[in-house]
Amino acid sequence: MSYTNVIEARGLLKRYGPQTVLNKVDLTLPPGAIGLLGPNGAGKSTFIKCLLQLEQKDAGSVSLLGADIDQFGRETRRRIGYAPEQDCHIPGMVGCEYVTYCGELSGMPFEAARQRAHEMLDFVGMGQERYRKVDTYSTGMKQRIKIAQALVHDPDLVFLDEPTNGLDPKGQALILELIERIWKESGISVVLSSHLLHDVDRICDRIVIIAQGQIVAHDTLAALKSRRRPEAEVVVADQKERLMNLLAEKGWPARMLNNGNLKVEHGEASLNPLISLMRESGIVPLEIKESPNALNELFLQALETKREVAL
Numbered sequence: 001m002s003y004t005n006v007i008e009a010r011g012l013l014k015r016y017g018p019q020t021v022l023n024k025v026d027l028t029l030p031p032g033a034i035g036l037l038g039p040n041g042a043g044k045s046t047f048i049k050c051l052l053q054l055e056q057k058d059a060g061s062v063s064l065l066g067a068d069i070d071q072f073g074r075e076t077r078r079r080i081g082y083a084p085e086q087d088c089h090i091p092g093m094v095g096c097e098y099v100t101y102c103g104e105l106s107g108m109p110f111e112a113a114r115q116r117a118h119e120m121l122d123f124v125g126m127g128q129e130r131y132r133k134v135d136t137y138s139t140g141m142k143q144r145i146k147i148a149q150a151l152v153h154d155p156d157l158v159f160l161d162e163p164t165n166g167l168d169p170k171g172q173a174l175i176l177e178l179i180e181r182i183w184k185e186s187g188i189s190v191v192l193s194s195h196l197l198h199d200v201d202r203i204c205d206r207i208v209i210i211a212q213g214q215i216v217a218h219d220t221l222a223a224l225k226s227r228r229r230p231e232a233e234v235v236v237a238d239q240k241e242r243l244m245n246l247l248a249e250k251g252w253p254a255r256m257l258n259n260g261n262l263k264v265e266h267g268e269a270s271l272n273p274l275i276s277l278m279r280e281s282g283i284v285p286l287e288i289k290e291s292p293n294a295l296n297e298l299f300l301q302a303l304e305t306k307r308e309v310a311l
C-alpha cells in the first residue's frame with residue numbers, strides 16, 4: 001500500500017479510568033525522523049501503544065503507513081518496529097538468538113532472520129557480547145539490542161520509546177548517532193519518544209510536543225527554531241522605572257521579572273530598535289537577551305503545564 005503519511009491519527013482518545021490520557025489527538029506525520037517530546041507522564045508511551053494496538057483506544061481512527069489499523073492492524077504491524085521503554089528481552093536468551101527469534105516472530109524464515117540479526121547487531125555496535133545472555137548486559141547494551149530487535153525485519157517505520165533512558169552522556173550520544181543513521185542511511189522513518197529536548201533537537205527533522213495528552217506543537221525543527229516571539233529580556237543595573245516609562249511611551253508592553261530583569265514585547269524583527277531607544281536615552285544595558293526560540297519556549301511551557309497539574 002502506498003502512503004504519503006506514516007501516521008494519521010484523528011480524534012484519538014484514551015482513558016485510564018477517570019483519567020483522560022490522550023485527549024482527541026489529531027496528528028499527521030510524513031516520513032522522516034520524528035521527535036515525540038513531552039514531560040514524564042505526558043502520554044507519549046500511551047500514544048505509541050494505541051497506534052500499535054497494544055492498548056485499546058477509546059475513540060478515534062488511526063492509519064499507519066496508509067492502512068487503517070482497525071482493518072489492517074496485523075498486516076501493518078509486520079512493517080513496523082518497536083522498542084518499548086521497558087526491557088523486552090526474554091530472560092535466559094543469548095543476544096543473537098533473541099534478535100533472530102524476534103525476526104522469526106515477524107514472519108521471517110530462520111536463516112534469513114539469523115543473517116539479518118547479525119547485520120543489525122553489527123549495526124548497533126554489538127561485538128562478541130551478542131553470544132552472551134541478555135540478562136548480563138549493561139543498560140547501554142540493552143538499549144542497543146532493543147534497537148536491533150526493532151529493526152530486524154526491515155520495517156518501514158520504527159517507534160523507539162525513550163531509547164536514551166538510563167544512559168550516561170556518552171551512551172546517549174552513541175544511541176542518538178545510531179538513530180540518526182536509521183532514517184538517513186536506511187530510509188526507515190523513526191518516531192523517537194523522549195522527555196529530553198536535547199535528544200530530539202539533535203537528530204529529528206520534525207517535532208511533536210505533547211503535554212497532558214494533547215499536541216501543543218507540531219512543526220519541522222527548522223520552523224520551530226526560526227520562530228521567535230519578538231520579545232527580549234533586558235538586564236539593567238539602574239533606571240528601571242525610567243526605562244519602563246520609555247517603553248510604555250513607545251507602546252511596547254514590558255514587565256519586571258522576579259530576577260529584576262525587564263521582559264519587553266518589542267514586536268520588531270530585530271533587537272536594533274530597542275537598542276537604539278536605550279542608547280538615545282542614555283540607559284546602558286548590561287545585557288539584552290533575545291527570547292528563546294519556539295522549540296525551547298514551547299517545551300518549557302509543556303513542562304510548566306505539567307508542574308502546575310502536579311501542584
Ligand SMILES: Nc1ncnc2c1ncn2[C@@H]1O[C@H](COP(=O)(O)OP(=O)(O)OP(=O)(O)O)[C@@H](O)[C@H]1O
Pocket residue numbers: 016021038039040041042043044045046047085162194195
Ligand atoms: N496502564 C495504565 N493504567 C493506568 N494509568 C496509566 C497506565 N499507563 C499509563 N498511565 C498513566 O497515563 C499517563 C501517561 O502515561 P505515559 O506512560 O503514556 O506517559 P509518557 O509521556 O510516556 O511518560 P514517561 O516519559 O514517564 O514515560 C500517566 O499519568 C500514567 O500514569
